Amino acid sequence: MYPGDIRDPNWEKSAREIFQAQGLMAYLGIELQALRPGYAMLVAPYRPELSQQAGFFHGGVMATLVDNSGGIASGTLKAADQDVLAAEFKINLLRPGIGERLVAEAQVVRPGRTLTVARMEVFAETDGKRTLCAIGQGTYAYVDRA
Amino acid sequence: MYPGDIRDPNWEKSAREIFQAQGLMAYLGIELQALRPGYAMLVAPYRPELSQQAGFFHGGVMATLVDNSGGIASGTLKAADQDVLAAEFKINLLRPGIGERLVAEAQVVRPGRTLTVARMEVFAETDGKRTLCAIGQGTYAYVDRA
Amino acid sequence: MYPGDIRDPNWEKSAREIFQAQGLMAYLGIELQALRPGYAMLVAPYRPELSQQAGFFHGGVMATLVDNSGGIASGTLKAADQDVLAAEFKINLLRPGIGERLVAEAQVVRPGRTLTVARMEVFAETDGKRTLCAIGQGTYAYVDRA
Amino acid sequence: MYPGDIRDPNWEKSAREIFQAQGLMAYLGIELQALRPGYAMLVAPYRPELSQQAGFFHGGVMATLVDNSGGIASGTLKAADQDVLAAEFKINLLRPGIGERLVAEAQVVRPGRTLTVARMEVFAETDGKRTLCAIGQGTYAYVDRA
Numbered sequence: 283m284y285p286g287d288i289r290d291p292n293w294e295k296s297a298r299e300i301f302q303a304q305g306l307m308a309y310l311g312i313e314l315q316a317l318r319p320g321y322a323m324l325v326a327p328y329r330p331e332l333s334q335q336a337g338f339f340h341g342g343v344m345a346t347l348v349d350n351s352g353g354i355a356s357g358t359l360k361a362a363d364q365d366v367l368a369a370e371f372k373i374n375l376l377r378p379g380i381g382e383r384l385v386a387e388a389q390v391v392r393p394g395r396t397l398t399v400a401r402m403e404v405f406a407e408t409d410g411k412r413t414l415c416a417i418g419q420g421t422y423a424y425v426d427r428a
Numbered sequence: 429m430y431p432g433d434i435r436d437p438n439w440e441k442s443a444r445e446i447f448q449a450q451g452l453m454a455y456l457g458i459e460l461q462a463l464r465p466g467y468a469m470l471v472a473p474y475r476p477e478l479s480q481q482a483g484f485f486h487g488g489v490m491a492t493l494v495d496n497s498g499g500i501a502s503g504t505l506k507a508a509d510q511d512v513l514a515a516e517f518k519i520n521l522l523r524p525g526i527g528e529r530l531v532a533e534a535q536v537v538r539p540g541r542t543l544t545v546a547r548m549e550v551f552a553e554t555d556g557k558r559t560l561c562a563i564g565q566g567t568y569a570y571v572d573r574a
Numbered sequence: 575m576y577p578g579d580i581r582d583p584n585w586e587k588s589a590r591e592i593f594q595a596q597g598l599m600a601y602l603g604i605e606l607q608a609l610r611p612g613y614a615m616l617v618a619p620y621r622p623e624l625s626q627q628a629g630f631f632h633g634g635v636m637a638t639l640v641d642n643s644g645g646i647a648s649g650t651l652k653a654a655d656q657d658v659l660a661a662e663f664k665i666n667l668l669r670p671g672i673g674e675r676l677v678a679e680a681q682v683v684r685p686g687r688t689l690t691v692a693r694m695e696v697f698a699e700t701d702g703k704r705t706l707c708a709i710g711q712g713t714y715a716y717v718d719r720a
Numbered sequence: 721m722y723p724g725d726i727r728d729p730n731w732e733k734s735a736r737e738i739f740q741a742q743g744l745m746a747y748l749g750i751e752l753q754a755l756r757p758g759y760a761m762l763v764a765p766y767r768p769e770l771s772q773q774a775g776f777f778h779g780g781v782m783a784t785l786v787d788n789s790g791g792i793a794s795g796t797l798k799a800a801d802q803d804v805l806a807a808e809f810k811i812n813l814l815r816p817g818i819g820e821r822l823v824a825e826a827q828v829v830r831p832g833r834t835l836t837v838a839r840m841e842v843f844a845e846t847d848g849k850r851t852l853c854a855i856g857q858g859t860y861a862y863v864d865r866a
Binding site for chain 2: 350
């Protein structure tokens, strides 16, 4: 999708390693389901440990999905000797997160040398039917490894 | 702090019940440490399960703290027959979350009948010394219970 | 586009009147170029009065376009006896605003009874060629007229 | 305020020049009223040209003040051979902008080498009495001059 923007031939391995090194993802049961240059899809199957007061997915889980799907998507376009960090993001919670799983998709809309901007969508999915629950946009910074 | 804005005499019990009913808080080990009208403080002691790729607190944990400290702070000012929901929030991640615990403070800046706006700060704390790690601002909606 | 969400049969006239009653739009030379239920397009032809320090479109003009395209788009879905107000919005400035005009498009993604959420895009356009300059998302509130 | 963060001994002259070179500021009648390292105050006296549909200050003017007060405040901490650009910001509109003037204050909360984060407040002021109308937070990027 952004072939001209790929700077690390090992982008896929690198992005997967970043995801797998994040203790929070395993603990929340979040999986990296799809990965392309400038794009990532994360999935969080429902469990009561992810709930807010009504038993639905907590907004913090949606925010974590927004944050990290954007970070992994942006990470596919970094250079080999860089790390990727979230600088900021914003989320609008549109509907309660009711469903078997949350699916988050992030798409880079502006790849850059040091700053990359991505848009995110979070869906609640049940029996393959998706409902848009949250949208986000954020900025990710590439920093040279020490 | 907002005595004129308190609409539910049982605001404290109600806000604590909301917090305790959120499965995510217990699962992440987040505690509600202080509560006043229009104000809430949450604390997340460090554990590897909360980490990003470098072992520091994950941005998703900071975002969860921003989201929920604002929600609980706003919840202290709701009416008795209302629920409080996050409508949206934004977070700027200023420094890596390195420390024994994260401390989030939320302060309502604009209480309203249906919409309340709060500002949030997240600190990394070690040996009682705090470093500002993230700032946020968000909108919380009061919805009548069905 | 949102036929089921239209609540005021005079939505088009009402939205146009709101736009025309805004002194700032005429002063900045911003035009309402297209209007559909849940959608609005605004255009700002370049003039030096809209510039930042390098002579390009000022970020404040892009933000004004984001704010108001979202407000007008959301206004098409309000009830007849309501006003529409921006509650909040966020903008990412992706590229400098260099061109003959700025074109802003707003699309409602979540129409609601009291809160509506929209996404916005701002393009710099020259000779009919568009470059994405800014993206935004915001929340608009419907308030009953006194 | 941030003496250790000043990188350009001519920071004041430079920040004032940036402000004065922005055609939009003169056109909207916005003045740079106070300037310190990491801090800026802008003022917009009321005129009908700055209004929304009810005759109050337009949200676009508040957003412009948020954007630019943060930019000028951040600009005081840049290096001499750098420009400062807004990367993104967010605004919550708390109350209608009713008053003789709008006063915006921006304070850097995290100065950086390439990214600086600031918080902004916009007040409506009449007879010296201030009402908080909007709050914002944003990220500003320092880019080397070509």
